[in-house]
Amino acid sequence: MRSAEHVPAAVLDRYATGGAGIGADALWAIEAHLEGCAPCRERLGEAVARRSPETVSLLARVHANLTTEMARSRQMPARRLPRRVARWVPPGLWPRLAMTLLVVAAALGLDLAGSRVLPSLVLLVAPVAPLLGVAAVWSVGLDPAHELVVASPRAGFYMVLRRSLAVLVVVMPALTAAGWLTGASPARWLLPCLAFTAGALALGELIGLRVAAGALALAWTAGVITPSILAARTPLLLEPASLPYWAGLIAVIAVALVLRRDAYTGLRSDTWFVR
Amino acid sequence: MVRAVSAAETAATTYASAIHAEGLRVRAGRRMAVDGLDLSMDTGVHGLLGPNGAGKTTLVRSIATVLRPAGGTLTVLGEKVNGRIDLRGLRRQIGYLPQEFGFYRRFTVREFIEYISWLKEMPAAETPGAVQRAIERVGLADRADHRMKTLSGGMVRRAGIAQAIVNDPRILLLDEPTAGLDPDQRMQFRALLRQLGTDTCVLVSTHLVEDVAAACTDVVLIDNGRLVFQGVPADLAAAAGEDAGAGDSAAERGYSAILRRHRETASSPETAS
Structure with missing residues (x-):
């Protein structure tokens, strides 16, 4: 695909902090590229960890909540004959x-x-x-x-x-x-x-x-x-x-x-x- | 939870109304329970009213392709039910809750609805999601893994509604769905009906005039196997007019007034003609 053009690091940083200042058309292009490009997603993850502590804490909270939720919820019953x-x-x-x-x-x-x-x-x-x-x-x-x-x-x-x-x-x-x-x-x-x-x-x-x-x-x-x-x-x-x-x-x-x-x-x- | 919509579901229809009957006659045992009925119904919630023995259940069963019409024509989703038609294709698009809803007592709600979706030839991959969605829509999620025999009457009714809607039918036939529901559940059921009626032809047979007045977009009143009245609920309420028929609400008075007028004209045909 269009793998030659990866998302520049500066744009990724801005995207990770909420995408302020990126036009709607550019935003579409970035997201379409991210969907199909694993290396860029990995770089985005690093950018989020570096630049956006609130996203990191949100993810940690969701993770913790889900873990307790799943521990409490009942298992699906086994398929009966x-x-x-x-x-x-x-x-x-x-x-x-x-x-x-x-x-x-x-x-x-x-x-x-x-x-x-x-x-x-x-x-x-x-x-x-x-x-x-x-x-x-x-x-x-x-x-x-x-x-x-x-x-x-x-x-x-x-x-x-x-x-x-x-x-x-x-x-x-x-x-x-x-x-x-x-x-x-x-x-x-x-x-x-x-x-x-x-x-x-x-x-x-x-x-x-x-x-x-x-x-x-x-x-x-x-x-x-x-x-x-x-x-x-x-x-x-x-x-x-x-x-x-x-x-x-x-x-x-x-x-x-x-x-x-x-x-x-x-x-x-x-x-x-x-x- | 959202589900994928297939191309077949969004395809334009080639018929004018989902259910169309002309001079329809259906036998129930020896009696002609539906006798010369003309009716046309499309998307929306249609309340089927009528006294006991008016032919409501027989009409619903013939639309469900259980009974063969004895005369006239019945067209369901553009297919004539009288002739040799592909019943399988038609039945896949119908949801049906019979008046006497029989079920397997030892099955859990989920198992029973999965069994019904197997009967309806739903793709195996879609079944668990569709079953869960149907159970949630009728508010039985907390009882999904309880055996059917442990459910109360109202819950059994709701399980019956869930099995009827599990295949996202184009035509939904509910015969006495509100029997045994408490007032709160009836309100939820009406909300569900309104929601279903936006893209489905729902036919609800009931004795309860207030259900029809509250949740239906269209009222169909039959007596002795014939159509007596079809119109919006407001027309039913307005039909009472000046004469004070029996009933506590405007809709009930309208119902009894229409029935009485119809029976008077039917019993004296020379004045009618």
Whole structure:
């Protein structure tokens, strides 16, 4: 820059004592130069120390005051965990997740205690286990700040997916552990589990997530869990032979989900979305 | 504390008024709560008055892009809300305090407002400063690190106002913001409103006529989902005229007189036409 022209020492001295007798235009030029020139700022510091005892004492006073002020003021509290976690799991979701874990634990307990004649309860419950949490992902009753969430720019499919993923991250390891103890391998229930989760989200675009998740869980309980327990055999749907069909179903649901993704963004006249 | 103003904020607008409704109809459940409303609002503080069930909350929710209008047109910041619009861009410029303000009880005030600013997609670098500024503007700085559940009703309301203004919105929608505030806090709130109204379109829904008379630049009175009166507070006070309507202040008398006249003409349409 204009480094060749440094501020003359005499001008700096006058500037340090209040700038009397320096024209406004010269003052601008001096200050513009000082902003970009460290050596001149250093010389200004020396000039102030030499020529202007009142500035020096003012600085010392401010320094002393700030030191006592800072010693007295409270520290910013350390960042707490909930702040970050809430971006994935809103506080209203935690009780639902705890309930899900309890259900899985109960199924596991019955499996371990019961006879080997019945099909594994963990295996039967696994496909619908995430639905309890998924139902609470986007509903006014279970998220106190839902009205604020719905009116925010982040509202929409991405937010629903994000929270559903958080549900799966909690539920999946629990199911895997329970399945490992009872011999219900994840290979048999993983695809059905994903299909039900995605299915609830897709159906939720039409009738509301809470109703959709409830309907699917009820259908599975009535159509598969109850007959299997009564007949005391593992349903065909959870045999390895059915896996290609589940995979196909997931693909179809994924397409439907993406096509109608705007449904969660809001602006609904249907009451389910907001109430 | 000052903040940098981005070019987008100072850009000239291409719309005539921030909020414009024509024949707007919005359903609340089965009922048509807003039914043929014509309204136009721009920068300033607009007091939305009306009896219970007049459609105030439904109107505010539709402007907040929560409810879809069932008919008519609603234009917010130049964007028609009925059509397929970029809701994200619009929602970033709106601040909204719902009537039933739900919050996370275990969060501190600062954490909650930071969460809301994350929801509003504010840049992470600006968030702490914006949150602190919003908290200071509503006078909650000394409680910023207290949990939400330890706050009194008036403080919760103020935290609600803080979360609404944290993104420096162009449109600020406050549904019953003064409920639970003591007289001193209401005075502070009115000062804040006046300050916000210089560059923001503020819509304050309230039952309290004196709030409107004291702090608003514009009064909007609706009944049964229709606009009954829009004008400056002085017009509201003058509307009482000679007939002594119910009320203790001129503005309250004007409010009840306008409502009564409107209902008389509405109940006898042949005399009105």
